Amino acid sequence: MSLSWRDRVEVGLYPDRLVLARGKAAQTFPVPPGDAQAPRWRAALDALGALEALRRTEVTVVLSSFFVRYTVVPLSEALSGAVERLAFARHCLARIHGPLAEGWTVRLSREIACGVEPLLVQGLRETLSARGNRFRALEPRLMTSFNRSRKKLGDKPGWFVDVEPGLALLALVADASWRSLRALKVGPRWEDELPGLIAREACFVDAPSDCPRVVHAFP
16 A cells, blocks of 8 residues: 555654554554663654654654653743743753753743754654655653543543553643642552552642542553
């Protein structure tokens, strides 16, 4: 079957696999182990470059939360526009991650700042272009998962949990606004770990004890 530019696919880029979704169908491709000295995303990017199923398609890349750094950016009336908000978001990331954050590609999605290594973004553009693809969009997994689960979240405070193998992101959300966000390592039995993780996080952020939860698990 020949492909046209109207063919759009979504590719999930993870440390150990690629997940290619076209419509409602999805395929998983393993990522071979890479150089231990290289950035963690390098092996996944190399696997993407060798993926024949992507030839001449429009590609949206969803980045694993292993490749993205997040933080909640407090709303402030003192920030007068998008440029100041973005600068403040970069500052918030730098307070957590140090000078490395100064060179990251940073984007804001409501109160969430997302930071990505610029070499990864550049590598994605070059890899897809070399394969004859159009790079349609780059999305952090957390935001993609949240948007797909938004209808399940009510107006009252609740937990949104996004899980991929080895990692869970716990967010307290109310009125579609982010109150807190934390990334935590989890094991294969993450469903057994989750109640304890949420209970501990609730103590840190003083969340109501009866908060419902919405879980979006891999993929």
